[in-house]
Amino acid sequence: DQQVKQNSPSLSVQEGRISILNCDYTNSMFDYFLWYKKYPAEGPTFLISISSIKDKNEDGRFTVFLNKSAKHLSLHIVPSQPGDSAVYFCAASGTSGTYKYIFGTGTRLKVLA
Amino acid sequence: GAGVSQSPSNKVTEKGKDVELRCDPISGHTALYWYRQSLGQGLEFLIYFQGNSAPDKSGLPSDRFSAERTGGSVSTLTIQRTQQEDSAVYLCASSSQGRAFFGQGTRLTVV
Numbered sequence: 001d002q003q004v005k006q007n008s009p010s011l012s013v014q015e016g017r018i019s020i021l022n023c024d025y026t027n028s029m030f031d032y033f034l035w036y037k038k039y040p041a042e043g044p045t046f047l048i049s050i051s052s053i054k055d056k057n058e059d060g061r062f063t064v065f066l067n068k069s070a071k072h073l074s075l076h077i078v079p080s081q082p083g084d085s086a087v088y089f090c091a092a093s094g095t096s097g098t099y100k101y102i103f104g105t106g107t108r109l110k111v112l113a
Numbered sequence: 114g115a116g117v118s119q120s121p122s123n124k125v126t127e128k129g130k131d132v133e134l135r136c137d138p139i140s141g142h143t144a145l146y147w148y149r150q151s152l153g154q155g156l157e158f159l160i161y162f163q164g165n166s167a168p169d170k171s172g173l174p175s176d177r178f179s180a181e182r183t184g185g186s187v188s189t190l191t192i193q194r195t196q197q198e199d200s201a202v203y204l205c206a207s208s209s210q211g212r213a214f215f216g217q218g219t220r221l222t223v224v
Contacts, residue, residue, distance in 0.1 A: 049211065
C-alpha cells in the first residue's frame with residue numbers, strides 16, 4: 001500500500017508565481033516529514049523538513065505546512081524560479097524504531113520563464 | 114569525502130549475471146539506506162542499516178537481493194541472477210539528525 005501519496009504527477013507554474021506541491025500520508029505513526037528535490041541523473045537533495053509538533057516551517061522561498069488531522073502536507077515555493085524545475089518528493093518517517101523514510105512518487109514541477 | 118559516493122555510476126549487465134553495487138556513506142553517519150527508482154516511479158525503499166545491522170530489510174524484492182555493511186561504513190548491495198525488471202537507478206543514502214543525504218545513484222541496466 002502507498003503510505004505516502006503525491007497525487008499530482010506534474011505541475012506547471014509561471015515564473016514569479018507560487019508553486020504548491022501536495023502530499024498525503026496514511027500512517028498516523030509518521031511524525032517527521034521531508035521534501036527532496038531531484039534533478040535528472042542526480043540523487044535527491046534535501047530541501048526542508050518539519051516535525052509533527054509544528055504546523056509550519058519556513059526556509060527562504062520554501063515553506064512546508066503540515067495538517068496532522070488531515071494527514072496532509074504541502075510545500076510552497078514563492079516566488080518560483082526556472083531553476084526550481086525538478087521532481088519533488090515528499091517523505092515521511094516515524095519513531096517506530098526503524099527510522100526509514102517512505103517516499104511519495106514525486107511531482108514534476110516545471111517553472112515557465 | 115564530502116558526500117555519499119556510489120560506484121559504479123552506470124552498470125550494464127547480462128540477464129542472469131550477478132552485480133555488486135557499492136556505497137560509501139558520509140563519515141560518521143550510522144544510518145544507511147538503499148532505495149531504487151524504476152523508470153517513472155518513485156523511490157522504493159529496499160533496506161535500512163543502523164551500524165552494521167539491518168533492522169529493516171522489508172523492501173528487498175526477492176531473495177536474489179542482499180546487502181551488507183562492514184565497519185559501520187561501506188555497504189554493498191548484491192543482486193544475484195539479475196532479471197530485466199531489476200533495471201533501475203539504485204540510490205544509497207546516509208543520515209544524520211533526521212536528514213538523509215543521497216548519492217548520485219547507480220544506473221543498472223539488465224540486457
